[in-house]
Amino acid sequence: MVKPQAYVFDLDGVVYRGGHPIEGAVEKINSLISEGEKVIFLTNNSTLTRGQFAEKLKKVGVMTDAGMVINSTYASALHLTEVFGRPCCVYAVGECGLAQEFEKYGFEVIRHDARTGRADAVVVGLDREFTYEKLRCAHSHIAAGARFFATNADSTMPVEHGFVPGCGSIVASIRTASGIEPEVVGKPHDPMMRILIKEYNLQPEKCILVGDRLDTDIVAGNKFGFYTVLVLTGVSSREDVETGDIKPKRIIESLTEL
């Protein structure tokens, strides 16, 4: 490939893991940025706003800003605006970043402690303060006619030592209670990928997408025609590629090989 139009990097397991930078990743990304490459960050993580992700990236040393980050919460706010034709009223299961991002784009967010009002949609992100009472409220809004969206469906999330339950685990409880399948925004589903492409006017075949998960990053990248690179610093292994059906264009041990 000649000079790519853009590099798209996943965050958890690619740039950092549990807040600690992955060796060599920050240096490589900064050198790309210094050389004038367009570097975009694309994460299913829904717990922070775009601005907060940019802050987190700066803290580990990456020279970027909010405008170069697409997280699943921002993508969800744009997707719902499109689906409903306007910002609507949502019952949000998620951490502070989710409600803040939605409010920034004009949505009315029914917070859990308020419990009043009729929601047009239930939006579910990772919520480490998730409770049965939130499950009950989400179920009740959906039963009353609210549409059910998930920022992403990742079953687990990598942390420094191992994995913790991800957004998909919370989504599963609400799906089981309601009997309704959620519309999922994040990778490998289409809405977030469409928003990425539109937002930066990308020609995917001229872009490199780097991720650590076959079933989200690489599936999504392949589907939309990106040159996909699996980096082995996160979830998926070389063996997963050999034994499975999902094939990246290239496998690298770390970003330094990019």
Next chain:
Amino acid sequence: MVKPQAYVFDLDGVVYRGGHPIEGAVEKINSLISEGEKVIFLTNNSTLTRGQFAEKLKKVGVMTDAGMVINSTYASALHLTEVFGRPCCVYAVGECGLAQEFEKYGFEVIRHDARTGRADAVVVGLDREFTYEKLRCAHSHIAAGARFFATNADSTMPVEHGFVPGCGSIVASIRTASGIEPEVVGKPHDPMMRILIKEYNLQPEKCILVGDRLDTDIVAGNKFGFYTVLVLTGVSSREDVETGDIKPKRIIESLTEL
């Protein structure tokens, strides 16, 4: 049928709904008991002990005692004792009744706030105090090798006005996080039915099983050869019978028709 060996009644949606007795049910059941019939109560509800269910039944006016109640928690304690050959160490996701029932039968229960020790099994019942932290702990015990059991898999539970998320919704979140299918004890699964039959030395073809749910009560009763009766005071409707594959032997509007 000549005089049946026993009557087996489900509780929620059959005897009461949300703590309020269903019209005619208590009188009918008491008259059967007065006539010397053997009346057994069989519930997937895991939130109380057998003794507490007997108390609840007495409160709505049913003349019974703990020895005539099989709940999914008691069935789970017996089932796990059989599976492990002895009472073992469990991490319990559930309400007070679950831990109490297990401790009564000699199990060591790791309570959520203790968080130490290695569990042989994770047992999940309905827990209206469920939190992300409990999900994380259950996932972590299963990842460390604990076997995964569910008292039941009911997706919802009938309450006075409508439905709230049931045990199955909580189980779904832990299943998604861990990627492991639980072994389910309650109806329509076999362990609880086997315990019912063994405990009272029943010949199912001589017994009447009355329930309000096709997918739990009637499926289980039919499978084990009971004479199954669907009562329309709870979850399933006459239309559900007409449009579905699960057929009770008889349908009644209320227990007074029994």
